Amino acid sequence: MATFGDIGVAAALNILSALGFLMAFALLRLQPINGRVYFTKWYLKGARSSRTHSGTFIHKFINLNPRSYLRFLEWIPAALKMSELELIEHAGLDSAVFLRIYLIGLKIFIPITILAFFILVPVNWTNSTLKNLTSIQYSNIDHLSISNVPTGSQRFWVHLVMAYVFTFWSCYVLLKEYKIVTAMRLQFLASVKRRPDQFTVLVRNVPPDPDESVSELVEHFFLDNHPDHYLTHQVVYNANKFTKLVNEREQMENWRDYYQLKYDRNPSKRPSIKTGFWGLYGRKVDAIDFYASKIDNLSKEEATELENTIKNPKYIIPAAFVSFRTRWGAAVCAQTQQTRNPTLWLTEWAPEPRDIYWKNLSISFISIAIRKLVVAVVFFFLTFFFMIPITFVQSLANIEGIEKVVPFLKPLIEVRVIKSFIQGFLPGIVLKIFLLLLPMILMLMSKFEGFVSLSALQRRSASKYYIFLLVNVFLGSIIAGTAFEQLNSFIHQSANEIPKTIGVSIPMKATFFISYIMVDGWAGIAGEILRLKPLIFYHFKNLFLVKTEKDREKAMHPESINFATSEPQIQLYFLLGLVYAAVTPFLLPFILVFFALAYLVFRHQIINVYYQKYETAAAFWPDVHSHIITALIISQLLLLGLLSTRHAATSTPLLIPLLVLTIWFHRFCKNRYEPAFVKYPLQEATMKDRLERDREPNLDLKAYLRDAYVHPAFKKGEDDDDKVAGDEGELETIWCPPSTSHAMGHQFPATSAAHHHRPYLMLSKNSDNTS
């Protein structure tokens, strides 16, 4: 058991490593050569570009301005300075609302921490239960915890009342926050300029018809049932083969550009390559001509395939994007049932074009029902039995196993260093690899379930990951043993025995979770801002692989918030905070530091680095809300179990009404606020329609929508960059890069000239973004 001293040492170590990361970041970000790593977003938005460099060569790579080093910490105020409205315009509503999760953490836990330290700590401290007990090992942290209160004491009433206070405060914050986020979402949807998805509905499960093509069928159906509102539609092609061809051609073009550049620089010698595998052997040919002819061939193939795809009805999947004359018409179609059979002609709001997961559009209703069952079963086994295959692989990955499978490696393995490495690290590495792969596995499972938008996939994976963390990290740490062992013991325990078993162990695990928070929550978050992996990868690629400017763009590898893994990790902290609030308040300050640091770091990252690929207008909020409620309920159950083992018989049953009230609160919030995230109120649609009609009476909506929902591969096939612009861009204004960039001693201007989305700019002139 750790004492204050132990925790002090651990905290010092972790604070030092966190500070080290932050310092390294503060210095590295000042170097222009790292610009694309630490200011990715500004490059992508065109407000910063490597082409506009001027000045000496060395200035391109290293910042020689000594004054900027004096202000190396100014990224902190810079990250906090941008107002929320600016942030929404700069990074989208999703990112802004994501940051609010950390803010909620602070809002919930600052008052709870203060209350706990002023009320619960004195109540716990002024007992002497633990002093009298010497048989069991208790640390002095436990003197502040509920363990120090003697069995059957009347003081447990204080804990009970505090549990009520904490719950009511959390619910109050959650309610207020749900209200704010709902208002933000509706405000965002109302103020955003015209977007194709406002007029469009995704129709799936179009029934097959022997006489009509899917396209005719869709047209007739909607002309029939939405005669006054139907405008146009876009069928969905199975473009897998075509996509492959386009990607291949792009690669070839890249090579051609590279050799062209080489030739331009050194016109005396035309570059040549070998035609064989990886250019290692074979006939020597002129490189530029070779790639030009390859591109030519591929373009022809593409054209054939494109024609084939569009002409051949086999390539058309039974789904379509149907667009309406008005937002009202689309809102109506998305919210209503179309035919008798509720498994056919399923309509829902179309995700925005960039958010679509094209592969899942053709899955039928029954198939989805079966897939959901399969995934539920697989996920259950994954959560509770994942240790079995891991153990199996670990047993294979020992010396004898490897020698058996690959006997020719035997001499190598027998080397002492390698042997000890295998024996010492391999089992741990196998587990680590599995845990690294886990989010990918969960994402695959979600994809198999048939969701049609990337954002829904993220949300679904997040929920799975949350459950996995809950079972394997939280419960798994409290009760030692695998999840399967827990499951087995729970089945054999009575319903009110389970919270007791867990509740009793909770105070003892406080020090473990404190160190977990410091390692994962402090140093880990500080490491996040350093972006060590992208930094190394970028420079590695830049040195060896980057051939053209386009390659450099790609090497930036812009990241976005990974909701599927980040959100469950934050939720773990909510869970820890709520569970320990009434038990071991000493843990709370550590949680507070996490939330504050993470808020700062992610705000900086969202402003400067992360680039959201799509915008869902905070559609994930109901998930966040219900995960926090889950944490609340778990904390109440465990407190109930803990108190009942302490013979606080009169007070314990009084926790049950709290449980009922919390569940009721959740249902209330669900009814009250969730519709705003699922449906689109008709009043809003009407208002926006009317406004638009007044402003642009002659708008050709059909032309506007024509290409909005074309498969991205087709767009790539036609033109790489110009035509896509119509369907992106919530980002109206071009923002000045943060003030630090001025202080960095180089001159690329923050003009919007670099903004190359021509058609988009044209459109934004007409849009009604002032409301």
Place this chain on the structure above:
Amino acid sequence: MATFGDIGVAAALNILSALGFLMAFALLRLQPINGRVYFTKWYLKGARSSRTHSGTFIHKFINLNPRSYLRFLEWIPAALKMSELELIEHAGLDSAVFLRIYLIGLKIFIPITILAFFILVPVNWTNSTLKNLTSIQYSNIDHLSISNVPTGSQRFWVHLVMAYVFTFWSCYVLLKEYKIVTAMRLQFLASVKRRPDQFTVLVRNVPPDPDESVSELVEHFFLDNHPDHYLTHQVVYNANKFTKLVNEREQMENWRDYYQLKYDRNPSKRPSIKTGFWGLYGRKVDAIDFYASKIDNLSKEEATELENTIKNPKYIIPAAFVSFRTRWGAAVCAQTQQTRNPTLWLTEWAPEPRDIYWKNLSISFISIAIRKLVVAVVFFFLTFFFMIPITFVQSLANIEGIEKVVPFLKPLIEVRVIKSFIQGFLPGIVLKIFLLLLPMILMLMSKFEGFVSLSALQRRSASKYYIFLLVNVFLGSIIAGTAFEQLNSFIHQSANEIPKTIGVSIPMKATFFISYIMVDGWAGIAGEILRLKPLIFYHFKNLFLVKTEKDREKAMHPESINFATSEPQIQLYFLLGLVYAAVTPFLLPFILVFFALAYLVFRHQIINVYYQKYETAAAFWPDVHSHIITALIISQLLLLGLLSTRHAATSTPLLIPLLVLTIWFHRFCKNRYEPAFVKYPLQEATMKDRLERDREPNLDLKAYLRDAYVHPAFKKGEDDDDKVAGDEGELETIWCPPSTSHAMGHQFPATSAAHHHRPYLMLSKNSDNTS
């Protein structure tokens, strides 16, 4: 423990009493004097009337035709003869589908019984476990049950496989039935003639506005948000006081008619009454004049109150019935969210006018959320702790208690007969009274929850009653002791211990449930057809209270199917059948007899007696379906528990996939079929709109809808019988009364001349009921 002999005796007794009831019914129904009790429906439909009697006086009361007595059992083929389509037209879809519940029982249990007797009974019988055990009392019925299979036997595999077979068969029947009922509902909705509720949406939670009245607000809102579809609306008045006045006036009119009749018969003497309490004392006045003046006064008061109600905005509640030009418009409005705030302007399909529960229209969203919580908590306590107040009342209702409260009764109580009656019966009677009051209590709770239609109230009460029966009758009989004691022991048992505890007792309780089925299911159902209570009440009223023809109509007291209590009772039989199918197959034939008899009896009653007040187009089916699924899941859990105590370790876990599959099947059915009971597909609406437009291009829909959703009291105020007709009548054709009535020796003709719904007939000429 009962032996075959015991059960034989009990069966004989119950069969005799059932036959007695049936015989009495067969004879009583032939007497014309009982016509209004046994042919209520035909009187209400106007196809039979007491006014058209001819022949001798005696013929009016007793059937003297000896030939009709020879065919006294012909009501049985007569009840079965009417086809389902005719039944739908005669009694509505609700009644026809209600009968299908019994049919499902037969469809599920006939094959299960056959299979169980051919496979399970031999498997159980050919063991000798019970012969070797003499210590525990086993009856010879148990030789056919699973108790006879030795612990750890491989024969349990057979039970396991049969559990799978039974579940799959039940699910197959359920799926098919859901499909059929869905089709019937949609067919019914499509073929039914124009009804006001097809065009009307109920709007609740209209937000208060200082500048506009509710009526103006509603009009502006819908003109704004449904400009092309909005037609008209009807505000809802708080008409409680007015209703009271109307009822009072009706009573007075009835008395006046009575005295008028008296005077007409005996013109020599004008009747007179005393003005005091109940006409017992006070001034003597002329009765006809007295009531005439009273009626006059009340009419004036009514007029004032009516004006007051309509003029005074305080009487207008924030809800309205909004009608649309097309069914499409109404379908859209009912299925969509109107404003940002999902708790305001809540829209849903309007129930048909007769189905509305007017008092609940004004409850606000938040109030409903709180009421639901309160009712959930109260219902929990009612279910598990209802024995506590009962015991308390029982303790009061003893000799000493009564003597204390009402000491002057002491001499009476001390009489020996009365004393023993109180001691012996009173405690039982207290419990019986509670059980009789229970459906009323549950209905009150449902009303408090704020449902706006009578049918929803019925469905909600049925679900509550089902849970109550499950806990207190089923579980309560298996594990002796109160529900509270069970709850307490379950909390202290492990999760897999609970099914074991119950599972073990199941085979032992088979004989108890067999006698329960015979008493409640055989004799009880046979008693239902006799209608002893209505018979006695009717004749009692007819003798002493009936003053006018209108009174006689009232004395008939037409009953309708009481879904709230009948459905849960049927469900108990499903539960028993499914639980015992794999355990004690000997119970199954008793269940089969119940389903067959109940089907016959209720078919007869629905054709001849019950008169449904409203039509929901089988909206209750999803509830019926999910209750049967609940029974399936409970039966699987209990079998799991039972098998695990028999050390059938290898086979038992294989029941878990069955459980998962059943739950999945339920979710699948819910997604696949439930929307048909909640939403109204746009395609259907369009088709019906188009048909109507073609047939009646000049229809004045506004006039048609004007009075449809007026509070019933206002209609009563204007005219009692004529104007209501516009909003009833799925029953297009007038059916000939069943052939028995011809054989009964009197002559009232089966013409539709007696049909007095004039405006309705006029409307039906125009309607599109042929599709």
